[in-house]
Amino acid sequence: xxxxxxxxxxxxxxxxxxxxxxxxxxxxxxxxxxxxxxxxxxxxxxxxxxxxxxxxxxxxxxxxxxxxxxxxxxxxxxxxxxxxxxxxxxxxxxxxxxxxxxxxxxxxxxxxxxxxxxxxxxxxxxxxxxxxxxxxxxxxxxxxxxxxxxxxxxxxxxxxxxxxxxxxxxxxxxxxxxxxxxxxxxxxxxxxxxxxxxxxxxxxxxxxxxxxxxxxxxxxxxxxxxxxxxxxxxxxxxxxxxxxxxxxxxxxxxxxxxxxxxxxxxxxxxxxxxxxxxxxxxxxxxxxxxxxxxxxxxxxxxxxxxxxxxxxxxxxxxxxxxxxxxxxxxxxxxxxxxxx
Amino acid sequence: xxxxxxxxxxxxxxxxxxxxxxxxxxxxxxxxxxxxxxxxxxxxxxxxxxxxxxxxxxxxxxxxxxxxxxxxxxxxxxxxxxxxxxxxxxxxxxxxxxxxxxxxxxxxxxxxxxxxxxxxxxxxxxxxxxxxxxxxxxxxxxxxxxxxxxxxxxxxxxxxxxxxxxxxxxxxxxxxxxxxxxxxxxxxxxxxxxxxxxxxxxxxxxxxxxxxxxxxxxxxxxxxxxxxxxxxxxxxxxxxxxxxxxxxxxxxxxxxxxxxxxxxxxxxxxxxxxxxxxxxxxxxxxxxxxxxxxxxxxxxxxxxxxxxxxxxxxxxxxxxxxxxxxxxxxxxxxxxxxxxxxxxxxxxxxxxxxxxxxxxxxxxxxxxxxxxxxxxxxxxxxxxxxxxxxxxxxxxxxxxxxxxxxxxxxxxxxxxxxxxxxxxxxxxxxxxxxxxxxxxxxxxxxxxxxxxxxxxxxxxxxxxxxxxxxxxxxxxx
Ligand SMILES: Nc1nc2c(ncn2[C@@H]2O[C@H](COP(=O)(O)OP(=O)(O)OP(=O)(O)O)[C@@H](O)[C@H]2O)c(=O)[nH]1
Ligand SMILES: [Mg+2]
Numbered sequence: 148x149x150x151x152x153x154x155x156x157x158x159x160x161x162x163x164x165x166x167x168x169x170x171x172x173x174x175x176x177x178x179x180x181x182x183x184x185x186x187x188x189x190x191x192x193x194x195x196x197x198x199x200x201x202x203x204x205x206x207x208x209x210x211x212x213x214x215x216x217x218x219x220x221x222x223x224x225x226x227x228x229x230x231x232x233x234x235x236x237x238x239x240x241x242x243x244x245x246x247x248x249x250x251x252x253x254x255x256x257x258x259x260x261x262x263x264x265x266x267x268x269x270x271x272x273x274x275x276x277x278x279x280x281x282x283x284x285x286x287x288x289x290x291x292x293x294x295x296x297x298x299x300x301x302x303x304x305x306x307x308x309x310x311x312x313x314x315x316x317x318x319x320x321x322x323x324x325x326x327x328x329x330x331x332x333x334x335x336x337x338x339x340x341x342x343x344x345x346x347x348x349x350x351x352x353x354x355x356x357x358x359x360x361x362x363x364x365x366x367x368x369x370x371x372x373x374x375x376x377x378x379x380x381x382x383x384x385x386x387x388x389x390x391x392x393x394x395x396x397x398x399x400x401x402x403x404x405x406x407x408x409x410x411x412x413x414x415x416x417x418x419x420x421x422x423x424x425x426x427x428x429x430x431x432x433x434x435x436x437x438x439x440x441x442x443x444x445x446x447x448x449x450x451x452x453x454x455x456x457x458x459x460x461x462x463x464x465x466x467x468x469x470x471x472x473x474x475x476x477x478x479x480x481x482x483x484x485x486x487x
Numbered sequence: 488x489x490x491x492x493x494x495x496x497x498x499x500x501x502x503x504x505x506x507x508x509x510x511x512x513x514x515x516x517x518x519x520x521x522x523x524x525x526x527x528x529x530x531x532x533x534x535x536x537x538x539x540x541x542x543x544x545x546x547x548x549x550x551x552x553x554x555x556x557x558x559x560x561x562x563x564x565x566x567x568x569x570x571x572x573x574x575x576x577x578x579x580x581x582x583x584x585x586x587x588x589x590x591x592x593x594x595x596x597x598x599x600x601x602x603x604x605x606x607x608x609x610x611x612x613x614x615x616x617x618x619x620x621x622x623x624x625x626x627x628x629x630x631x632x633x634x635x636x637x638x639x640x641x642x643x644x645x646x647x648x649x650x651x652x653x654x655x656x657x658x659x660x661x662x663x664x665x666x667x668x669x670x671x672x673x674x675x676x677x678x679x680x681x682x683x684x685x686x687x688x689x690x691x692x693x694x695x696x697x698x699x700x701x702x703x704x705x706x707x708x709x710x711x712x713x714x715x716x717x718x719x720x721x722x723x724x725x726x727x728x729x730x731x732x733x734x735x736x737x738x739x740x741x742x743x744x745x746x747x748x749x750x751x752x753x754x755x756x757x758x759x760x761x762x763x764x765x766x767x768x769x770x771x772x773x774x775x776x777x778x779x780x781x782x783x784x785x786x787x788x789x790x791x792x793x794x795x796x797x798x799x800x801x802x803x804x805x806x807x808x809x810x811x812x813x814x815x816x817x818x819x820x821x822x823x824x825x826x827x828x829x830x831x832x833x834x835x836x837x838x839x840x841x842x843x844x845x846x847x848x849x850x851x852x853x854x855x856x857x858x859x860x861x862x863x864x865x866x867x868x869x870x871x872x873x874x875x876x877x878x879x880x881x882x883x884x885x886x887x888x889x890x891x892x893x894x895x896x897x898x899x900x901x902x903x904x905x906x907x908x909x910x911x912x913x914x915x916x917x918x919x920x921x922x923x924x925x926x927x928x929x930x931x932x933x934x935x936x937x938x939x940x941x942x943x944x945x946x947x948x949x950x951x952x953x954x955x956x957x958x959x960x961x962x963x964x
Contacts, residue, residue: 357880433799441877442885458797
């Protein structure tokens, strides 16, 4: 079946929020690899050729070319379907279980240049290129972004602790679209109980960075999954909020804790979930195949004016989880139209 | 008439002076038959007591109108004449006898104004007593003589000080010091005394004279606080130079020939081609210079190191000793090979800001003969930082061999007769701290190397005939 082009794209609209360079595009690029590394049955397929091409191209650049994506200039929309294992229907009196139809979660991802989330002022130190110049409040892409946010019911919000150490503008990039979104929702009559109808997955990105990992370690937030073959340290979703709060303490502007307040103000408590995410993950030695506390950095700084590179294989952490959580929560509210 | 109170008064003033700190004042006000004398004593930066005095007669204070015309005005004038500057002043009032009614009146006013003041009765003017007490004041800082010490292994010179008088010493104290004097330049040899309080010495006095080279048994005598007399030497006279000028004249090694040496040249051979060529040519200059001038035989080891590879599929160029303890000619040949080879780009993508400095140090420490007393000079020519032994916040990936640069470096720093010099292509403030330790004896910037100066600093060539501005401590007794 051909998906209807104009409206009613199957599944749920999920949009990505985050300041420039917070890792939005890298997260999307790592999604395919992240799914491939899981040993459950989830997979991701493009729902249209452009989205499939994107998956293939970005995945290759990341895993073979060892290069990060370039800063985004345009608003990109990708339509994917997450196909998961069938829910098992338990047989009567212990008879053999019959698998049902596979779970499908359609998602439409919107990846916008981070500058569009800003206040409209050009951030200090940002390149004065075409994109930055067009980032003014009247930028048509800004309207498009808001339209999309209004239609979506799921948000992946990327909080970049490294940027927060140095620039501290996460709050600026969250508050501006949030208030505009609330305005529109109010007008549409969807802000009745004083909260937005959206679910939000807050991803603390670049968890692989030594500074972030060290913070988590100091606060004793690290655990290892018993069945993780690499023994990689992680922070559970319950503790990720604590990590977030801790990282806010060292924010350059001191505004980061206002992000927490804004979340509480605008979203239902049970619709917020935190994730400690890394798109590239930790460096895992090919021979030992184990996480090594002495040598875990997977980023290789670039020479002179080159960009950073990726050192070893990608082992994404909490990249699929926020998507699945959003997909499952949204599916529970409004089952997706099936694609075939 | 005998002075029964003389000793008591001396004790009281001495005690007040002894408890005078570095910032306060001690005020002594004497009222006598003819008027008021005020003394104000403080300690200078070296802790020596310094005093001033002011005198005013009753007529000066009362003016034309006479003593009884304006009692309030005169009271004010008397208090002013006492020159007590609160609040950090301790006050002693001394009433000379016979005093007379004006003196008694003035004393009453002063007592009322300074209720905490001690009051002494003096049979004679106290000026002489104050002076004596100041001269006899025990030292509140230790006094030390500035001397130079030569390191037995390397003849490197160190500036240090030798205790002359401890805290509490009194005039008349004597100490003997054995020194050796070398030609001292225009001013001769300077006998500089410093006081110590806290971590920094402070210059107290400098006296100098041209002194024929040789060994001297010098006696230092404490004349009074702030003044030390040296005997056993030609007569010294005050030297106008301040500390900076004195130390500017300082060579860092004993004048004279240099002996045999082992020069280890470690060169970073990654980076741009130009940079690598420049580093190699600097190493060549230093080897050439040292081979030409060194008094004894020169052995040269040449070590090349590059960047670690962090790509499993790209083998790296491991650190290697091109020659070890070879003669200079062989080392120069090996240097030629490196020059032909150019910058090592093998192992890309390697880390752009770091190199195998830690592997190089480990290799040098492993290969050096630790029982050989020949002086060793390690000259490192490069600029990148070392890799840390494990992931840290620097963002530099850890050394694949987990070498920690601090360990071999500390071993070299402690090895007797070992001198560390470096030519670094990063500006001092941008270079990794390891470079400051690698260049402890001499750190030159790649673009501006005074090759002779560097080689001299490292003891590879004799320094230009210099003078020793201070006496050398003679420890041969
Ligand atoms: N350590 C670490 N760095 C990351 C990770 N993901 C992204 N980065 C770094 O962040 C930079 C920006 O990533 P992008 O994915 O382009 O960020 P973006 O949010 O899409 O940026 P804009 O498109 O400019 O809004 C990359 O070039 C990397 O240097 C990660 O998982 N770990
Ligand atoms: Mg992007």
